Amino acid sequence: MKRETTKRLTDPQPRVKFHPLGSAGDVTGSLFLFEVTLETAKTIRFLLEVGLHQDDDNINHSHRLPKGIKMSDIAFIVMSHAHIDHSGYLPKAIADGFNGPVYTHEASKDLLRFLLPDSGNLQERAAERLNERNGHKRGAHTARGAKLPPRVTALYSAAEARRALDRIKGLQYDRLYKLAEGVSVKFTEASHILGAAVVTLTLGLGKNAKTVCFTGNVGRSGMPFLKDLAQVLEADYIISESTYGNKLHGKRDRLAALAAIINDAHKRAKRRDPKFGCGSIVIPAFAVGRVQTVLYDLRELMATKRIPDLTVFLDSPMAVEATKVHRKHTGLYNDAACKLIAAGIEPFKTPRYMECKSWGQSRLLDKPANEPVIIIGSSGMAAGGRILGHIEKRLDRAENTIVFVGYQGTGALGYTLVNEKPSQVTIHDKVVKVNAKIEYMSDYSGHADYSEIIDWLKKFTRKPKKLFLVHGDPDALTAFKGHLQESLPDWNVVIPQSRNCFEL
Ligand SMILES: [Zn+2]
Structure with a gap:
């Protein structure tokens, strides 16, 4: 304990903890927690992505943060794009005590104006259906003495989703925004959907800062109306999506x-x-x-x-x-x-x-x-x-x-x-x-395949300390790691599992 305190006082580097909590070993429900501790300030906790798990609702109803951390401890949220598996947990996070702003691209903010309430409607309808199946429908026949399971409530309602919209602040691409002392963010074009961003975080101050580049979801080049994926040139850590980690797109016209x-x-x-x-x-x-x-x-x-x-x-x-x-x-x-x-x-x-x-x-x-x-x-x-x-x-x-x-x-x-x-x-x-x-x-397809992502990674001007692979089915994650080891053999590639914690 004592040694660690001494080290922290003499070490000018910020302490950064990265907790992949969702879309880790999985393709849905993106949720990443960062804890940043500067020399002089208290720890800032923020979420990167606040995605709904679209395959397992029990996960959405569970406490998704590490033990001892509450939603009210989260200062703000950064969101790469508007898809519900990256954004749709927000109303629930607010209901659980999150009280800060949400930063996403201006276009994502506009898309969320109807996507989040629609998600609330779906949650309400799903709860209604379950209650009806459990015999709660008004006028439904209930066997004498039968005990009904308790009524379930929706994860959140359309009204709660609409209220969540007030928290969202729209940002632009290619500008550096200071979100807190020691945390800045820059969005660049991801070419996945309108407003989708590759998110580069700068954690810490001055030359001691650490950079983390998160791909969000990246699209293919040459698609209609969207600009191509913008090149990022360097980062200390990269977190990459892996949806097509085991697939190549056909190259036809x-x-x-x-x-x-x-x-x-x-x-x-x-x-x-x-x-x-x-x-x-x-x-x-x-x-x-x-x-x-x-x-x-x-x-x-x-x-x-x-x-x-x-x-x-x-x-x-x-x-x-x-x-x-x-x-x-x-x-x-x-x-x-x-x-x-x-x-x-x-x-x-x-x-x-x-x-x-x-x-x-x-x-x-x-x-x-x-x-x-x-x-x-x-x-x-x-x-x-x-x-x-x-x-x-x-x-x-x-x-x-x-x-x-x-x-x-x-x-x-x-x-x-x-x-x-x-x-x-x-x-x-x-x-x-x-x-x-x-x-x-x-x-x-709205996702680049593994060779397209590898071509993008090869243009980084220096090797990152670690490359984390997330947002992929287990087979896609393993295959993508194999392809990366062939193309970038000296890179340190990690497939994190939910609840792992990494000191960056
Ligand atoms: Zn997406």
């Missing part, structure tokens, strides 16, 4: 592939059935990022006459909100998208484009169509939302095409249709035959 699928689908959709009308091309896509990317590509293909000018319906209130935020942040666009804006062209608007805001507008799409149409909506895995209704009504007819454009998690309808090629599926408790053509494009 994305626009040509989409054009071929749409033209083929259009040929079949033109056949008009007396009862059902013409066919449709249904594209389930994630509301934030994927929808806008697909709209951008469709506009481009129509403008260059590579596909016909079909009417495009965007039928998802969340995707409509997300598109609004994308239209606002033109300063984040790449050169190609900026040129469109300068020429007065709206990047996410095809010539015949409609947004369905009400249920009534959405239901009109059920009427037999006189010509083929494209319907885009979320969820991207066809797990719910209006798009699921459109798929249910169209899946049994061969003139229709369903194009999946994003990651499909095991168990989701999208995964089943793409990977298992079933002859029938069950949707809303109804058995539906699968006669529509099912297409899948992995080209729209």
